[in-house]
Amino acid sequence: MPVKAYLRLVVFILGGFTLVSAGFYIRHCYQFINAITQNQSRSTKKKIKLSIPFDSNKLEEFFECGDQEYKKGNLESAITNYRKALATYPSIVEALLRLGKTFAKQDKHELAIIEYKSALTINPRHLVTYLLLSRSLHAQKKAEDAIIILERALTLNPTCPEIYIELAKMFTDTQEYDKALSLIDKAEQCNPKNVNVLLNRGHVLNWKGDIVGAIEAYKKATLLDPTCANAHYNLGHTLKVYGKMHDAINSLTKAAELDSYHIDTHIALSHAYWALGDFKNAWQEYEWRWKRYKKNQHITGISQWHGQDLKDKTILLYSEQGLGDTLQFIRFAQELKKNGATVWCKVQKPLINLLSWCPYIDHLVTNEDQKELRQNINFQAPLMSMPGILKTTPQTIPALIPYLYADSSLIKKWKDRLAQDKKLKIGICWHVEQHHEIYKLPIAKRAISIQNFLPLANHDNISLYCLQRSDENLQNKIPNELQLTIFPTDFDNTNGRFMDSAAVIANLDIIITVDTAIAHLAGGLGKEVWMLLPYSSDCRWYLQSDRSPWYPTMRIFRQPEPGNWKVVMDKINNEITKLIDSNKALHS
Structure with missing residues (x-):
């Protein structure tokens, strides 16, 4: 079989993998084929050249598509595009780093580490790879290994501010804030106009408890680079935490204009609007939370409820976050019951006994009851989306008490x-x-x-x-x-x-x-x-x-x-x- 046919077969097979690095297999496939050609050369006394076609336009197309999907939060689709880029040119570091970053975004740091280490075998002096590798090692609670990697990077470039920033993050996590700030100072000496230095100074000050100092650092970052969405987000988020909601909304809105797919920006906006009693905007922005969840409680095959008539219909309301959230929002089941619905609720197991005393809940289920749900339910909706669907305002919150009952x-x-x-x-x-x-x-x-x-x-x-x-x-x-x-x-x-x-x-x-x-x-x-x-x-x-x-x-x-x-x-x-x-x- 010709070499190209072997490669097409390998790429086709790899299309079915979701957890294993395609790059890893493709690289080893090339090594295998090289070995075959070398054996053929020795046996036939002929030198066979392996020609790998490189299409730069295709590569750029895969990168662009992958980057767009990554921004939208469609990580599996991003991985598919980056794998295609890697299949086009297996030795390109950028494809490996993009794959690694996407795995890291999914908290699959063990896979990210494989990609980063592969990138270092291709280019052992690539500083960005060291930084990304240290982050994934740190995420896996391997702080000592991460520090070794960063110290190795410092030997390559002792004036790189990003290395000091990463080290500062390590000490921030161990609550050694003064050490972290001294490293931020070194980073600033390396490059006084680096936005990341200011952002990370704000980060350390926030955790140290100096929220005013953090706000000042983030403000300087927005002035240094007005187009940096992350700077506006961090400023807005910190202003929100500090209780300056109107200022927070201004900064977060600017961040959303610069990066409309940044999930945390929309979540922070929803919280700021909620704190001000602006429920309309709050619940609209809060729907962005679904992009953050790794596992959706939505049951496939059942229609979502968006306010349709529920008379003589059965609806499933499902919990999605903490026990306190369920206890707060379960009140909306009572509202649907008043509208003629049969109300089923899928809640956390620890709450089943308590909520069984609520007369407005017809049936309680847990995640194990998938088959029963599909057979009996007409609509479904998440509990914490109910205020938005019902167009609830602070004045119309269902507050008839008690709505919880003891045995x-x-x-x-x-x-x-x-x-x-x-x-x-x-x-x-x-x-x-x-x-x-x-x-x-x-x-x-x-x-x-x-x-x-x-x-x-x-x-x-x-x-x-x-x-x-x-x-x-x-x-x-x-x-x-x-x-x-x-x-x-x-x-x-x-x-x-x-x-x-x-x-x-x-x-x-x-x-x-x-x-x-x-x-x-x-x-x-x-x-x-x-x-x-x-x-x-x-x-x-x-x-x-x-x-x-x-x-x-x-x-x-x-x-x-x-x-x-x-x-x-x-x-x-x-x-x-x-x-x-x-x-x-x-x-x-």
Whole structure:
């Protein structure tokens, strides 16, 4: 078989691969064919030249198509085009790097590393390859290997600012911010007009907690290069976190004009609009989130619901994010039920028992029930798209409470257990699981130290109950003087997640909690809930209001400046004092 025929066959076969590097196989195929031709040469005493045709126009076409698909978020299509480019010219570094970057975007860093290492075998002095390789190694928690790669790159070019920037990222992740900033200084000395230096200075300052300094760095970046979409995005995102929503929208809109396919820009815009109560724009931009998800909860073969008549129809509402999000948005199932629909809900397994008490939900399913869904459902819609589909405004949020319900037998059980306690009964929740907090800037971290609740121990007329999912490590940090009642280990385990919590909350007087699922549970049950918010809070709680249109019984206590929980807890303490005095007056 001729050499070209072999190659066409290999490329055809590789078209079916999705997880393995086409470049890897094509390169080895060429080596194999070279070996064959060398053997033929020795046996026939003839020198056979292997001619590989190179079509630069085709190569450019594949790159252009791949780059467009990459920008749109169509990563598999981008990979297909980059593989075609690699098949056209197997030794081109740019094709390998594009493939590697696309794999990295999919979090398939092990495949990205293969491509980058292959590129280095072709050009061992290619600095960009070292940088990309270090990023994928870092993403795989191989920081030491990443640093070795960057140090090797420095020997090739000690004045390259990007190398210092990558090293700074390593130290930022280990919270060694001063070291990171010193490396940024070195990068700036190498090139004072490098936009990336300013962007990464802003990044380090953000994580250090100097948000004002970060904003200044990003502003300088936008002035240095007004066409840099990333600079406008970072400025807009940071302004949003800082609560400057109108300025944030201006910067984010500019970023979207420069790069209309940047997903995070649209998500940040949706949050800014939501915080301002502009639901129309918020929900429109929020639909961009589907480009971010690796796995869509959408069931193939069932039509999406966009507001069609649901009378005598069955609709599936499906959850997509955290448990708290589901507890907040499940209220929309009640609205569809009022419109004559049969309502099925696909939710997270831990919520099945709790939500089975909602009379407006006809049937609950999980991801395992795909066949049953296709046989019974007319339409489907994601829970967090419901406000947009129903054209909800802040004034029309369904806020009829309760819309969540506890098991009546468990309510009675806990009522009996707590009957001896005649004091003001307060449930508290102060901790947030770290995997939810890891990507939040210091200004936005929701958890509060249990030590901040110590002033409440001075009240003789209150009892504190732990609503926190706590392990032994967390319990060891609870001060004895707080006299906090901790429930037994079967709490929320034997009867299902949140089942005991809901029943206990029904028997308490007040819930004091940080922004976590307990806040949504208490609010949905219609109990009085006091929520503690960091200076930069989630957009659903708006900006300055101490009330929420989502939960009529909720009061909001916000940090007046970043990190200041003392002022918040002083207010809580004062409000409890007022309640105690009020109760005394009633019974005197």
